[in-house]
Amino acid sequence: MHQMTHYTHFFIALYLTLLCTGCKLSTYANQSYNTTPFDEKFQNITLRIDLTMRDTLPNSEVKIASISKMGEWTGRRGETYLIDNHPMGNFTYTIVDDATRDTIWTDGFCALYEEWVGTQYENKKVETYEHSILVPMPKRPATFVLEQRARNGVYSEKLRATLRHSDIRQCTTLLNPTVKTLRDSGDPAHTLDILILADHYTAGEESAFDAVADSLANVWFSRAPWSEYKDRVSFRTAFLPCETNEINNRISNPDSHLSPLNTQFGWHGSDRYLTTNQVFAQTDYAGNIPADFIIIAVNTNIYGGGGIYNELTTFSAGHPQAIELLIHEAGHGFAGLADEYFDNTSDGLDEYYDISTEPWEPNITSLKHFDLKWKTLYEDGRAGLLEGAAYTSKGMYRASDVCLMRVLNEPFCPACHMAVERKIKEYLE
Numbered sequence: 356m357h358q359m360t361h362y363t364h365f366f367i368a369l370y371l372t373l374l375c376t377g378c379k380l381s382t383y384a385n386q387s388y389n390t391t392p393f394d395e396k397f398q399n400i401t402l403r404i405d406l407t408m409r410d411t412l413p414n415s416e417v418k419i420a421s422i423s424k425m426g427e428w429t430g431r432r433g434e435t436y437l438i439d440n441h442p443m444g445n446f447t448y449t450i451v452d453d454a455t456r457d458t459i460w461t462d463g464f465c466a467l468y469e470e471w472v473g474t475q476y477e478n479k480k481v482e483t484y485e486h487s488i489l490v491p492m493p494k495r496p497a498t499f500v501l502e503q504r505a506r507n508g509v510y511s512e513k514l515r516a517t518l519r520h521s522d523i524r525q526c527t528t529l530l531n532p533t534v535k536t537l538r539d540s541g542d543p544a545h546t547l548d549i550l551i552l553a554d555h556y557t558a559g560e561e562s563a564f565d566a567v568a569d570s571l572a573n574v575w576f577s578r579a580p581w582s583e584y585k586d587r588v589s590f591r592t593a594f595l596p597c598e599t600n601e602i603n604n605r606i607s608n609p610d611s612h613l614s615p616l617n618t619q620f621g622w623h624g625s626d627r628y629l630t631t632n633q634v635f636a637q638t639d640y641a642g643n644i645p646a647d648f649i650i651i652a653v654n655t656n657i658y659g660g661g662g663i664y665n666e667l668t669t670f671s672a673g674h675p676q677a678i679e680l681l682i683h684e685a686g687h688g689f690a691g692l693a694d695e696y697f698d699n700t701s702d703g704l705d706e707y708y709d710i711s712t713e714p715w716e717p718n719i720t721s722l723k724h725f726d727l728k729w730k731t732l733y734e735d736g737r738a739g740l741l742e743g744a745a746y747t748s749k750g751m752y753r754a755s756d757v758c759l760m761r762v763l764n765e766p767f768c769p770a771c772h773m774a775v776e777r778k779i780k781e782y783l784e
């Protein structure tokens with residue numbers, strides 16, 4: 356649903372290059388803070404829950420592949436953000452304290468798997484997809500519950516698992532890439548940490564990757580609301596060399612595997628769709644580094660990429676105009692934004708969205724629950740309400756005619772700006 360289909364309207368702004376320091380990060384000092392509700396409920400340890408997803412029509416089979424412990428927890432911890440009554444994503448999960456029955460954590464994500472289920476194409480085979488969930492380790496025995504949201508907005512439970520600290524072993528699959536810090540905004544526990552992973556770069560191409568990362572950081576922080584949070588966001592890169600910079604197209608060569616992350620073109624029958632289903636590998640690559648949001652820079656000048664909320668965000672790093680595309684894709688991947696473009700001939704019966712229910716995406720509304728969206732901005736005149744969004748011209752509304760989620764090189768509309776800003780703030784408390 357979030358694969359890129361528009362290829363025009365590019366502009367790249369060049370700004371002063373950030374200083375790139377080549378220190379390798381191995382540990383991140385944990386400072387002491389006053390006890391907070393987070394500390395009462397969670398240990399300062401990252402819990403990794405790996406899921407596999409497979410279609411066994413008419414049902415989806417979602418299983419836990421493994422549960423393990425990783426390093427320090429550097430994700431969100433502010434009291435305001437532990438629980439969200441309207442979590443974003445087609446999959447949502449909760450952690451419930453077994454003794455008190457209190458929900459102590461909620462979050463959500465989307466999955467490449469869902470796009471695969473929803474796309475018909477030639478030679479489609481049954482495939483297994485992956486997703487890694489990272490949460491802080493509960494202090495007391497707790498239960499993890501995963502639910503999936505159907506097109507009509509109804510949630511159904513997919514699985515549950517007990518979480519016992521003593522039963523969970525240390526993760527042994529983490530990799531040790533070379534880490535560089537482009538921007539250090541302080542303690543990872545109270546900053547948003549963005550990490551760029553290199554894929555399909557050979558050992559001799561590390562400087563090319565560094566140059567792309569510098570350009571990306573410069574453009575990234577020139578765009579609102581990112582520009583307003585420059586000093587609260589850290590930006591790092593991680594590099595693992597590949598033996599070859601050749602990139603496979605899985606339509607013509609379905610069984611090829613050429614890099615640690617195995618990014619390939621040709622997903623879901625589309626030559627331009629560049630991503631990977633090796634999400635466990637992404638977690639292994641990034642697992643020793645603070646990473647609230649991960650971007651995969653793929654060494655190719657062929658235009659492509661994609662963004663899936665809380666799962667995968669990829670772009671063609673060798674195509675300089677694609678940085679603008681990446682900021683759009685990160686709207687999907689980081690903030691759960693929907694595409695605001697639409698087809699004038701579509702009639703509200705689009706296969707992706709059901710206009711009789713409120714979508715969870717923060718920048719579109721079917722007016723069934725506008726109060727959860729940008730209604731306050733609309734009422735005080737700071738945002739509009741225009742029909743046509745999310746691929747359909749009828750029954751779905753957006754906040755402005757001007758938005759990066761509709762046309763590249765535009766700023767975010769007020770609804771998107773608010774949503775990205777809210778997401779950034781989750782990591783700052």
Ligand SMILES: [Zn+2]
Pocket residue numbers: 695718754758759760767768769770771772
């Ligand atoms: Zn927007």
